Amino acid sequence: MSKLSLKNKSILVTGGAGFIGSHLVDRLAAESPTRVVVVDNLFLGKSSNLDDARALLGDKLICHWQDAADIEAMREIVRKEKVQVVYDLAVIPLPASLEKPMWTVMENVKLTTSLCELQREGVFETMVHFSSSEAYGSAMFVPITEEHPLRQSTPYAASKSAGDLVALSYQHTFGLDLTVLRPFNNFGPRQNEGNFAGIIPIVIQRVQQGLPIIINGDGLQTRDYIYVTDTADAAVRMYEEPTTRGRVINIGSGVEVAVNDLVACILEVMDCRNHPIEHGPDRHGDVRRHMAGTKLAEEVFGFAPKVSLREGMKTTVEWYLSQSVKAGGASC
Ligand SMILES: NC(=O)c1ccc[n+]([C@@H]2O[C@H](COP(=O)([O-])OP(=O)(O)OC[C@H]3O[C@@H](n4cnc5c(N)ncnc54)[C@H](O)[C@@H]3O)[C@@H](O)[C@H]2O)c1
Numbered sequence: 001m002s003k004l005s006l007k008n009k010s011i012l013v014t015g016g017a018g019f020i021g022s023h024l025v026d027r028l029a030a031e032s033p034t035r036v037v038v039v040d041n042l043f044l045g046k047s048s049n050l051d052d053a054r055a056l057l058g059d060k061l062i063c064h065w066q067d068a069a070d071i072e073a074m075r076e077i078v079r080k081e082k083v084q085v086v087y088d089l090a091v092i093p094l095p096a097s098l099e100k101p102m103w104t105v106m107e108n109v110k111l112t113t114s115l116c117e118l119q120r121e122g123v124f125e126t127m128v129h130f131s132s133s134e135a136y137g138s139a140m141f142v143p144i145t146e147e148h149p150l151r152q153s154t155p156y157a158a159s160k161s162a163g164d165l166v167a168l169s170y171q172h173t174f175g176l177d178l179t180v181l182r183p184f185n186n187f188g189p190r191q192n193e194g195n196f197a198g199i200i201p202i203v204i205q206r207v208q209q210g211l212p213i214i215i216n217g218d219g220l221q222t223r224d225y226i227y228v229t230d231t232a233d234a235a236v237r238m239y240e241e242p243t244t245r246g247r248v249i250n251i252g253s254g255v256e257v258a259v260n261d262l263v264a265c266i267l268e269v270m271d272c273r274n275h276p277i278e279h280g281p282d283r284h285g286d287v288r289r290h291m292a293g294t295k296l297a298e299e300v301f302g303f304a305p306k307v308s309l310r311e312g313m314k315t316t317v318e319w320y321l322s323q324s325v326k327a328g329g330a331s332c
Pocket residue numbers: 014015016017018019020021039040041042043044045046066067068069088089090091092093107111130131132133134160182183184185186187191192
């Protein structure tokens with residue numbers, strides 16, 4: 001089967017003003033699309049995350065600050081913008097599911113199901129749905145291949161698995177042109193640093209504020225950290241390769257990193273090795289062990305991450321520090 005191309009395509013990214021979504025929009029610009037349409041309700045996303053994309057795409061970037069779970073509004077946008085390919089990224093994140101579990105589950109499942117329904121109607125051609133490694137829960141074996149059982153440990157993880165199952169069921173029942181990309185932990189610039197922030201922006205902020213870093217539990221829990229531009233690149237490659245359809249494909253670095261070592265890496269890059277660290281209680285539902293098996297992605301579309309943890313962390317820290325300088329904040 002020959003490779004497909006995003007050239008001259010109208011592409012929609014839900015959650016496109018978020019962390020991974022905005023990097024994906026930047027990456028899509030290199031494919032010479034007719035237009036890239038962002039739908040984001042700015043729940044956590046920011047218009048400023050698309051500043052690079054605005055420079056790259058000019059008036060080919062179209063933003064709708066809109067609820068992507070509103071099927072009527074989405075039908076109108078998809079028709080108006082003549083969308084052919086949809087990247088489904090909009091999400092309520094994991095920490096929100098610890099405070100508002102039912103709402104998180106309902107929102108995340110609705111976001112994906114609405115798009116499946118529109119694709120079933122034939123309003124657009126292809127969907128790349130973003131899953132999450134959280135769907136696996138704690139590893140029963142490593143590396144975690146796509147055959148690993150789904151053992152969700154939070155309502156967020158359950159909502160992501162449910163979205164995947166809905167997407168795959170629509171693909172199977174209605175023959176949709178659809179694939180599921182399952183990323184492990186992403187890191188890089190533009191990761192949300194406000195409400196529901198992840199560990200990397202939190203650690204950088206605490207160092208800047210001169211506050212001790214609090215690690216949940218013993219810090220021996222592990223994750224697989226992939227630099228965000230490697231994920232964005234994989235999302236393009238997955239579209240291009242028709243044999244990905246109907247499949248779930250892991251995207252990660254294949255490197256297992258303990259949270260203690262991640263924090264040490266951030267502190268080393270910030271040149272603050274002796275910054276105080278404390279250990280707090282475990283976070284409810286925290287996954288103990290994660291490490292991606294990425295053989296399938298390697299075989300199917302030659303996936304090979306380019307950016308190491310150390311290299312990516314340098315760029316990430318520099319970016320957060322530059323934001324903080326803009327805001328008049330102090331550095332370590
Ligand atoms: N960041 C990671 O480490 C990671 C790991 C695995 C999977 N993922 C998946 O990747 C995708 C993107 O994650 P992210 O880290 O960029 O998250 P993010 O929170 O930075 O981005 C999600 C975006 O969705 C938007 N959004 C939320 N509800 C919406 C709604 N109803 N309508 C329109 N927009 C809405 C938010 O405003 C935000 O901009 C998600 O599907 C997530 O599950 C992320």
